[in-house]
Amino acid sequence: MTRSQKFGRLLQILERCSESTVYHDEIVNAVQRIRRIESIMSPLEFRPYGVFDDRIHVVDLIAKEYLEKASADVQHLIPVDVDADGNGLYHSIILLMNDSTLTASELRVRTIIELVINEAFYSNMYTHRAGRIDIAIKAICKNRTYSGLYEICALCSVLKCNIRSVYPEIDFRAGMAVMNSIYIPIPPIVANYEVAILWSNVWKEMHVRAANNNLWGPNHFVPLLAPNQQYGFDHNNQLLLSNVKRKANIGKDAEFQALQPYDLENEIQGGGRFTILFRGVLCVRNSA
Template sequence: MHALRCSLCSNTDSQISNYLCDECNDLGRYEFFQHFLIKLQYNKNFHTFQRICQTIYPALVKFPFNFKPIQYFDPQVHQLDIISQQYVALCEDTEGETKYFSNNEQQLIALDVKGDGNCLYHCITLLGEMANHYTVELRVQNIIELAMNADAYLQFFKLYDTNLKAYIVRSMLYDRRWAEPWDLFGLCTVLNCNIRSVFPSLNTFTNIHPSAPPQKVMNKTFKPRQNIATNTILIMWWRGISPEDWILYSTEDIWAPNHYVPLIKPRVSLHLILLILIVNEYLLNLVLEYDIFDILYNESMF
């Protein structure tokens, strides 16, 4: 009889069961998911990859996850993304869905998110008020969800793409890799949350890159694979250049998104938020100016 091999630290997939050795069982949350992500990177065969995900899945109960997204912009906590905010004006509602852009409410606020390849996962940690290291866990949880249920996703989203299995083993398993629509589809189930994918309407001033998801296809709400979710978050696709600068200065012929940002509701008008930010910056500069003046004054006394 073969001894059981740990599903996390074993370097082979033979005789692996949903068993963790004592050392792996004692790993902290971040270390556990970081170790598993590295383990996955050594397996390029999808069926082996899928089997490894199936064996580790029972261990996820050790790390309960409850996503409760924030609803409103807080100028004391969040940072407005000035450039991406310009794209919000180009966003449109989808027929038959909740109105976000054509109602009489205040314009949604685009939050600033770090653009390091993990921007989609940073959107989630920001909305969930989670530590930055959760980006690794979210990626791993999403990989497991998509790998274990690949056939179901391919069947349901066959009109969007058919490269899921190749995408998982060639790109998604590496940290800080640009997320594709598959990441959005899987995250709905991982978070048990609807995701309203927001794709600006840009056809009026530029051509869309052929590799970019079509605006009509990606400008809609995606839902968990099985459960009915009560929360909905909004994630907008955009590019790190304003629409105006793209028209005036870009040497490229076609526009393609390269970043994600979350959109949330303001408690007050966007104009008031901008005023608050301007005043805060002015006061900060004033404090710095007086601090420097005091230093110079004190030094002149000696």
């Protein structure tokens, strides 16, 4: 059985526990047994991506519209597309971590364990903001259940990182300020990194309101990455190379002669054609 299969199985066990009439006791007992499985419960090594890379990342254009309604100091970040299957928060962490062996099931199980073993702390800190923690833990035990504040806070300790929670300022109420905060691990854990997660929706705002009595709410999470200095956005939100001047037709020898030696990354001659890879742009001309 693979690591992912083991955690998938553990999550199924926790889900069955959550269906019991004494669900809290059943979940606590299961967590105590899981923690003794040393072969799979070693701490995670979280070294997140910090910069958007168009070779592996895709912009979530709907989330980008929501980001434009968030705090001004995060609007330069890029929302990255992840699966919207109820595990969006965990998929966001997996994308940031770039670990093909990590699964949403493992992160969900680790989140449940963290909330159970430090239940008193989380309850005292967040019950007035996020509701009863025992009910939250019960819900988290079911795969693809939409995540919330408890999961964000617990993941800080699981990953040993700060998580900046970014919430669009839509239908803003005073109690929603907590959604725009930086959460940190439980002491004495020291954060090694900080990542940003956006509360989003898979539908545009107008469609959400049309289906929900003119109210808006999130149903998805996406990670936010810093833009690569090499890239920029055009008016259609398409990623562009901003530092490269593309030339469709280069007909004059002088244009090639003007290139300095350090500009040439590669040069190939042969067959009457002369090819240069110049700062990432392939240029071809016929030789005389």
